[in-house]
Amino acid sequence: MSVIPTDIPLQASARPWSRLAGAALLALVLGFALLAPLVFPADPLRQSLRHILAAPDAASPLGYDHLGRSLTARLAAALRLSLAIAAAAVASAALLGVAAGVLAAWRGGWVDRAVSLIADAFLALPGLLLVLIVSAIVPVTPMAFWIGLTLVLWIEYFRLTRATVSRLMAAPAIEASRLLGFGPLYVFRRHLWPELAPVLLTLGAFGAATAIMMIAALGFVSVGMRPPTPELGLMMVELLPYYREAPMALLVPVLATFLTLLGLNLVAGGRRT
Amino acid sequence: MHPVLRAILYRAAQALLVALLVGVLTFLMMQSLPGDMAFRIAAGRYGYDAVNAQAAEAVRLELGLDRPALEAFGAWFLDLMRLDFGTSVISGAPVMDEIRHQLGASLQLALAALALSLLIGPPLGILAGLRAGGWLDRALLVVSTALRSVPQFLMGLILIVLVSIQLGWLPAAGYGRAEHFILPALTLALGLAAVSARIARDAMAAVAASPHYAFGRWKGLSEWQLLRRHGLRNIGVAMVTYLGLQFAMLVEGVVVIESIFGWPGIGHALVHAIFGRDVPMVQGTALLLGLGFVALNAMIDLTARWIDPRNPDSRRQG
Numbered sequence: 001m002s003v004i005p006t007d008i009p010l011q012a013s014a015r016p017w018s019r020l021a022g023a024a025l026l027a028l029v030l031g032f033a034l035l036a037p038l039v040f041p042a043d044p045l046r047q048s049l050r051h052i053l054a055a056p057d058a059a060s061p062l063g064y065d066h067l068g069r070s071l072t073a074r075l076a077a078a079l080r081l082s083l084a085i086a087a088a089a090v091a092s093a094a095l096l097g098v099a100a101g102v103l104a105a106w107r108g109g110w111v112d113r114a115v116s117l118i119a120d121a122f123l124a125l126p127g128l129l130l131v132l133i134v135s136a137i138v139p140v141t142p143m144a145f146w147i148g149l150t151l152v153l154w155i156e157y158f159r160l161t162r163a164t165v166s167r168l169m170a171a172p173a174i175e176a177s178r179l180l181g182f183g184p185l186y187v188f189r190r191h192l193w194p195e196l197a198p199v200l201l202t203l204g205a206f207g208a209a210t211a212i213m214m215i216a217a218l219g220f221v222s223v224g225m226r227p228p229t230p231e232l233g234l235m236m237v238e239l240l241p242y243y244r245e246a247p248m249a250l251l252v253p254v255l256a257t258f259l260t261l262l263g264l265n266l267v268a269g270g271r272r273t
Numbered sequence: 274m275h276p277v278l279r280a281i282l283y284r285a286a287q288a289l290l291v292a293l294l295v296g297v298l299t300f301l302m303m304q305s306l307p308g309d310m311a312f313r314i315a316a317g318r319y320g321y322d323a324v325n326a327q328a329a330e331a332v333r334l335e336l337g338l339d340r341p342a343l344e345a346f347g348a349w350f351l352d353l354m355r356l357d358f359g360t361s362v363i364s365g366a367p368v369m370d371e372i373r374h375q376l377g378a379s380l381q382l383a384l385a386a387l388a389l390s391l392l393i394g395p396p397l398g399i400l401a402g403l404r405a406g407g408w409l410d411r412a413l414l415v416v417s418t419a420l421r422s423v424p425q426f427l428m429g430l431i432l433i434v435l436v437s438i439q440l441g442w443l444p445a446a447g448y449g450r451a452e453h454f455i456l457p458a459l460t461l462a463l464g465l466a467a468v469s470a471r472i473a474r475d476a477m478a479a480v481a482a483s484p485h486y487a488f489g490r491w492k493g494l495s496e497w498q499l500l501r502r503h504g505l506r507n508i509g510v511a512m513v514t515y516l517g518l519q520f521a522m523l524v525e526g527v528v529v530i531e532s533i534f535g536w537p538g539i540g541h542a543l544v545h546a547i548f549g550r551d552v553p554m555v556q557g558t559a560l561l562l563g564l565g566f567v568a569l570n571a572m573i574d575l576t577a578r579w580i581d582p583r584n585p586d587s588r589r590q591g
Contacts, residue, residue: 126524261421265421
C-alpha cells in the first residue's frame, strides 16, 4: 500500500529488541497456560462455597472467582483455548491464502481475476460479522470460531502472497528455473518460499491477535463461548459485577488478554497495512 | 476501457458477489435452524395453539418448502436481489424499517467517533512525522503499540470502570443525550486514532524526507507554508485510502461497543438477531454493511484519483 515512493524505512518499529520482548512475553503466557495445570492442579469448573472471591492462596496464586472456582486454573484453560483456536485458524488461513495467492499470481488471467474478486467479496464483509454468522451455522462453538476466523484471515495471506509472487514471477531467476524444466514445487520451494516466509510470520502474529480479540469480544457480549467454559471475554463479563468486592479478580483476565496481545503485536513488529 | 469506468465495473462485480456471499451464508444459517421450517411459519401465522400437522403441510405446499435445496436457494436469492428481506422473526416489523431506524443511531455514533479520531490521530502523527525519531515520535510509537493491544471492548470496559463507576462523571450506558455519546465515541476513537496516527506519521516522514520538501524549505517557505503546500496533499491520499480500512474497523467496533453501552444501533441489533436466530434481520444487516463497504471504497477510489491524479492503478485496495 505504499502510496508515496520513498527510500526511508517505513517499518521503523521493527527493532530486534521489541521482537525479543514480544517473544519473551509470549513464552511467559504460553508457559503459564501449559504449566499451571501441572503446578496448581485444579478443575476449572469446580465450584466451592468456601472460596467465593477468596484471596490468593497456595493452591491458586491468582485467587478465586464469584463461584469459588480457581482463577489460576480458569485463566490457564482460557488461554489454552484462545491460543489453540488462534493457532489453528492462522495455520489453515495461511495454507488457504498462500495456495490461492500462488495460484492466482502463477496462472494470471481469468483465474487471477476470479480469485481476487472472491477475496474482495470476503473483504467487504466485516470480520466479526462473518464469525458471528458462521457461529450461527456451526453448532460446535470452537469449530465455528475456527472456520469463521479462517474465512476472515485468509484474505490478508492471499493479497500478500499474490502481490509478492506476481512480482517474483517476472524475475530472471524464476524464468531460468522454469526454462531448465524444474516443476512448480521446486520453483515454489526454491524461489518463492524464502521471500514469503518472513512476512508470513508477521501476518501470523497479527492474525493470532485478531483471532484472540474476536473470541474475547464475542465472549464478552455473550455470543461466543458459553458458560461455564473458561474464556477470557466470558471471565471478564462474569467478574465485572463483583468489581467493587474483588477488583484484582477482574484484573486477572484483563491483564492476561493485554499481555498476550502485546506480545503478539511486538513479535509482529512493523505496522499493519 | 476508461480506467474510471473499469474501476466502477469492478466495484459492481464485487457488490454482486458480496450479495451472493451473504445469500449463501444466511441460507445456510436458515437451513441449520433446528426443527421443521413449515411448522414454525405456520405457528407464526396461526399462533402456537392453533397449529397442527395439516396447517404445516398446507404452508409447506404453498411456500414450496419441500423443493430441493438448490431450487429453494434460487428463490431465496431472487428475494434478496429484489431487496425483499421480509419481516423480522422477533419483532414482526419489516426488516427495512428496523434497519433504517437503527442505522441512524449507528451512523451518529460512527461519525462522532471518526471525527474525534481525526482530531486526535493525524495531527499527532504529522507532528511526529515532521521530526522522525524525536521524542514525540518515540512516545507515540509506545502509546499506539499499547493501544493496539487493548481490544475495543476492553477499552470500553476500562473507561466504564474508571469514568462512570469510579469518578461518576458520565453515564455508563444510555442513548438520547449528548453525554451518552462521549464514552462510546471515545472508546472507538482511541482505537482508530492509534492506527491513523501511525499512517499519518509514516506518510509525513516520507514527504518530509523527500527532495521537493527540502527544495521548498531552501527557497524560503516557512514550515507552515511548506506543510500546507507540499505536505498535506501528499498525506491526504494515504489518509483517504486508509479511510476504507477505518470503516471496517469502525463497523467491527460498533457491533461490540453498542452492545456494551446499550446503544440502539445496527450492531446491537445484529448481536440480538444472531442470539435469536432472526435470519431476515441478519441478512438485511449483513447485506447493508457489505454493500456499504463496497460503495465507500468506490468513493475512496474516485477521491484518491481526484486528490492525486498520477498513476491511478498503483493503489487500489479492498
